[in-house]
Amino acid sequence: xxxxxxxxxxxxxxxxxxxxxxxxxxxxxxxxxxxxxxxxxxxxxxxxxxxxxxxxxxxxxxxxxxxxxxxxxxxxxxxxxxxxxxxxxxxxxxxxxxxxxxxxxxxxxxxxxxxxxxxxxxxxxxxxxxxxxxxxxx
Amino acid sequence: xxxxxxxxxxxxxxxxxxxxxxxxxxxxxxxxxxxxxxxxxxxxxxxxxxxxxxxxxxxxxxxxxxxxxxxxxxxxxxxxxxxxxxxxxxxxxxxxxxxxxxxxxxxxxxxxxxxxxxxxxxxxxxxxxxxxxxxxxx
Amino acid sequence: xxxxxxxxxxxxxxxxxxxxxxxxxxxxxxxxxxxxxxxxxxxxxxxxxxxxxxxxxxxxxxxxxxxxxxxxxxxxxxxxxxxxxxxxxxxxxxxxxxxxxxxxxxxxxxxxxxxxxxxxxxxxxxxxxxxxxxxxxx
Amino acid sequence: xxxxxxxxxxxxxxxxxxxxxxxxxxxxxxxxxxxxxxxxxxxxxxxxxxxxxxxxxxxxxxxxxxxxxxxxxxxxxxxxxxxxxxxxxxxxxxxxxxxxxxxxxxxxxxxxxxxxxxxxxxxxxxxxxxxxxxxxxx
Amino acid sequence: xxxxxxxxxxxxxxxxxxxxxxxxxxxxxxxxxxxxxxxxxxxxxxxxxxxxxxxxxxxxxxxxxxxxxxxxxxxxxxxxxxxxxxxxxxxxxxxxxxxxxxxxxxxxxxxxxxxxxxxxxxxxxxxxxxxxxxxxxx
Amino acid sequence: xxxxxxxxxxxxxxxxxxxxxxxxxxxxxxxxxxxxxxxxxxxxxxxxxxxxxxxxxxxxxxxxxxxxxxxxxxxxxxxxxxxxxxxxxxxxxxxxxxxxxxxxxxxxxxxxxxxxxxxxxxxxxxxxxxxxxxxxxx
Numbered sequence: 098x099x100x101x102x103x104x105x106x107x108x109x110x111x112x113x114x115x116x117x118x119x120x121x122x123x124x125x126x127x128x129x130x131x132x133x134x135x136x137x138x139x140x141x142x143x144x145x146x147x148x149x150x151x152x153x154x155x156x157x158x159x160x161x162x163x164x165x166x167x168x169x170x171x172x173x174x175x176x177x178x179x180x181x182x183x184x185x186x187x188x189x190x191x192x193x194x195x196x197x198x199x200x201x202x203x204x205x206x207x208x209x210x211x212x213x214x215x216x217x218x219x220x221x222x223x224x225x226x227x228x229x230x231x232x233x234x235x
Numbered sequence: 236x237x238x239x240x241x242x243x244x245x246x247x248x249x250x251x252x253x254x255x256x257x258x259x260x261x262x263x264x265x266x267x268x269x270x271x272x273x274x275x276x277x278x279x280x281x282x283x284x285x286x287x288x289x290x291x292x293x294x295x296x297x298x299x300x301x302x303x304x305x306x307x308x309x310x311x312x313x314x315x316x317x318x319x320x321x322x323x324x325x326x327x328x329x330x331x332x333x334x335x336x337x338x339x340x341x342x343x344x345x346x347x348x349x350x351x352x353x354x355x356x357x358x359x360x361x362x363x364x365x366x367x368x369x370x371x372x373x
Numbered sequence: 374x375x376x377x378x379x380x381x382x383x384x385x386x387x388x389x390x391x392x393x394x395x396x397x398x399x400x401x402x403x404x405x406x407x408x409x410x411x412x413x414x415x416x417x418x419x420x421x422x423x424x425x426x427x428x429x430x431x432x433x434x435x436x437x438x439x440x441x442x443x444x445x446x447x448x449x450x451x452x453x454x455x456x457x458x459x460x461x462x463x464x465x466x467x468x469x470x471x472x473x474x475x476x477x478x479x480x481x482x483x484x485x486x487x488x489x490x491x492x493x494x495x496x497x498x499x500x501x502x503x504x505x506x507x508x509x510x511x
Numbered sequence: 512x513x514x515x516x517x518x519x520x521x522x523x524x525x526x527x528x529x530x531x532x533x534x535x536x537x538x539x540x541x542x543x544x545x546x547x548x549x550x551x552x553x554x555x556x557x558x559x560x561x562x563x564x565x566x567x568x569x570x571x572x573x574x575x576x577x578x579x580x581x582x583x584x585x586x587x588x589x590x591x592x593x594x595x596x597x598x599x600x601x602x603x604x605x606x607x608x609x610x611x612x613x614x615x616x617x618x619x620x621x622x623x624x625x626x627x628x629x630x631x632x633x634x635x636x637x638x639x640x641x642x643x644x645x646x647x648x649x
Numbered sequence: 650x651x652x653x654x655x656x657x658x659x660x661x662x663x664x665x666x667x668x669x670x671x672x673x674x675x676x677x678x679x680x681x682x683x684x685x686x687x688x689x690x691x692x693x694x695x696x697x698x699x700x701x702x703x704x705x706x707x708x709x710x711x712x713x714x715x716x717x718x719x720x721x722x723x724x725x726x727x728x729x730x731x732x733x734x735x736x737x738x739x740x741x742x743x744x745x746x747x748x749x750x751x752x753x754x755x756x757x758x759x760x761x762x763x764x765x766x767x768x769x770x771x772x773x774x775x776x777x778x779x780x781x782x783x784x785x786x787x
Numbered sequence: 788x789x790x791x792x793x794x795x796x797x798x799x800x801x802x803x804x805x806x807x808x809x810x811x812x813x814x815x816x817x818x819x820x821x822x823x824x825x826x827x828x829x830x831x832x833x834x835x836x837x838x839x840x841x842x843x844x845x846x847x848x849x850x851x852x853x854x855x856x857x858x859x860x861x862x863x864x865x866x867x868x869x870x871x872x873x874x875x876x877x878x879x880x881x882x883x884x885x886x887x888x889x890x891x892x893x894x895x896x897x898x899x900x901x902x903x904x905x906x907x908x909x910x911x912x913x914x915x916x917x918x919x920x921x922x923x924x925x
Binding site: 243285290 | 820885886919920921922923924
């Protein structure tokens with residue numbers, strides 16, 4: 098049976114900053130540059146979640162995309178969209194909001210719900226700007 | 236010798252629906268949602284075909300892209316573009332036109348012609364909308 | 374007071390064909406080419422609706438974008454998305470589904486609802502493929 | 512002599528919220544929805560500035576694009592990029608950071624510097640997300 | 650009768666430089682920067698041609714898009730694609746290949762052929778990179 | 788510890804041609820088509836460089852993206868942007884400027900500088916036009 102990868106895109110707009118409270122302002126600026134602006138900045142993030150599996154002989158689907166979309170909204174997008182990643186998002190508590198850390202945290206949020214839909218999670222891709230993105234394969 | 240992947244994009248606009256004739260209208264709607272609209276709907280599909288191989292020392296090419304384009308037109312695009320996937324496309328007969336099934340069927344259509352061009356087929360990617368796409372690696 | 378234009382994008386996926394029942398198949402093909410395929414084809418249409426007005430001193434808004442979005446969904450997108458433009462859409466009855474005619478018909482659908490939101494409708498833009506789009510200014 | 516319009520794109524990532532301090536939290540939420548999140552959210556804004564004039568017979572240029580870029584950086588992008596529009600940006604003080612108000616304020620910032628480069632400012636376009644943008648023509 | 654604008658996109662990849670033979674290398678560099686590189690550089694240009702008119706009651710078309718496409722290929726794209734704008738393109742002889750001059754020259758090339766198709770030429774838009782484009786309205 | 792892939796995009800505009808001096812004009816045309824135009828043509832190339840590693844517990848970064856950007860500018864972009872790949876670029880001397888060869892050469896240019904930044908180079912992707920791109924994984 099063929100294994101097919103299917104990817105769904107979601108989007109969220111959020112504020113964040115890169116800044117460690119245990120560091121001086123100088124060290125934060127030296128390390129994180131303009132991303133450490135004390136009053137935050139923000140992005141239109143794009144999220145691509147790729148799952149894999151065999152297409153069902155009955156439906157031709159690896160996964161019901163609207164069920165996948167609902168799971169992503171409940172576990173990820175609803176919590177991040179129009180929020181401050183550093184202040185408002187429980188699953189990012191205690192983590193610096195680098196795109197790398199965000200992708201890993203999203204993976205952890207959705208792995209179980211996606212398996213509950215009968216699929217294997219393959220990749221979480223997060224794009225912060227048109228010039229940089231991150232992929233995590235677990 | 237280095238192995239390089241090269242990808243060509245093609246596009247086709249087609250009608251389809253997701254609906255099983257052996258199911259009731261209710262079951263089709265419950266399963267396939269608005270994709271089961273009896274009078275069809277359609278998409279601007281994008282197709283990326285990735286092949287791999289060693290660049291020729293003579294030409295620098297893994298594959299002659301215009302030969303690849305011609306093969307894709309003959310075996311895929313000409314049959315799908317401005318057609319109804321469910322009614323007009325011989326290689327989709329008897330298959331539900333999910334994006335997953337479409338990617339697998341396109342792989343089957345082009346594997347031999349691409350090998351005849353001296354290359355290995357690596358991936359067929361089909362994008363149905365800007366929010367979802369499928370990849371098949373054989 | 375400044376006049377500002379604001380534009381909202383919506384998307385819909387629909388089937389259609391260009392074919393006159395009062396013409397022979399030959400004349401339809403000669404005139405409309407592959408767009409006349411009897412079993413339909415389809416597109417991911419993109420719709421941009423531009424309205425203009427003065428930003429409210431209270432809210433900074435020319436129009437409440439979510440109210441605009443709801444109006445577009447009710448009067449346009451809900452009727453076109455995952456439908457057959459030629460068979461399923463009351464406001465296209467008796468009109469050939471060229472992109473030009475579609476833009477004019479969408480204008481007629483939304484002019485009054487947008488004026489009811491206190492704005493002036495400026496432009497309806499419909500994109501059929503990445504290579505062609507239409508604009509109607511009333 | 513022909514009049515030509517030329518447009519340069521710039522980008523900035525910023526945090527903001529839509530919320531009036533003289534309104535209750537309930538009224539802010541009712542009016543501005545999720546855009547009123549107290550801890551801010553943010554966007555990757557895209558800015559297109561269009562100027563017009565006659566191409567110089569000597570250079571073929573309506574304007575030196577790098578001089579235009581420098582003016583935009585000095586008067587707009589440097590002040591907005593990786594900033595909080597509501598807290599960090601002097602030219603937005605006392606204005607709600609709707610995209611409409613932002614476009615008008617950017618116009619005011621750059622009109623004189625662009626005229627100093629020998630051109631006429633034609634349009635400021637600000638895109639907040641892929642689904643909405645604003646244009647201001649003065 | 651409604652007037653509708655319709656736009657077709659074409660693409661061409663070409664080499665060029667901005668450099669006046671009657672100027673010193675120093676003056677060319679000071680004026681045109683890296684665009685004056687003696688051995689040329691190049692771009693993937695995008696061309697959008699907008700025409701306007703009344704949709705035909707018979708076809709719903711302002712213009713036959715394939716006829717428009719053929720005219721653009723014959724008069725513009727065939728002459729520019731995979732060419733050196735400064736050396737290979739008769740209609741650019743004696744003109745600096747700024748995007749501004751290119752848009753004006755394309756307008757002159759296509760005005761008569763488009764009028765021969767029964768339409769009014771409205772705008773020629775040429776994009777040189779994702780960060781800059783030019784529009785000419787005649 | 789999780790391994791994360793991070794990708795940075797850079798762009799360069801360059802001229803080139805595909806043509807072997809040891810072949811006749813006829814053989815070059817037969818093999819390389821319009822890409823063999825003697826006076827060159829050009830593209831807006833897009834470059835995506837993917838590196839992988841563990842995010843630092845201190846910063847959340849796999850790599851400092853501005854350091855990566857500087858390395859790419861010094862070793863790749865500065866040498867290619869607004870240049871003729873066949874005449875001006877030392878690291879392409881003696882190689883046909885196919886996209887395949889370009890991706891392999893860029894890999895060779897940046898492997899050591901990227902390792903010096905404490906990362907593993909994973910992929911070099913070069914896009915020549917919106918319809919074709921190449922990936923090299925070493």
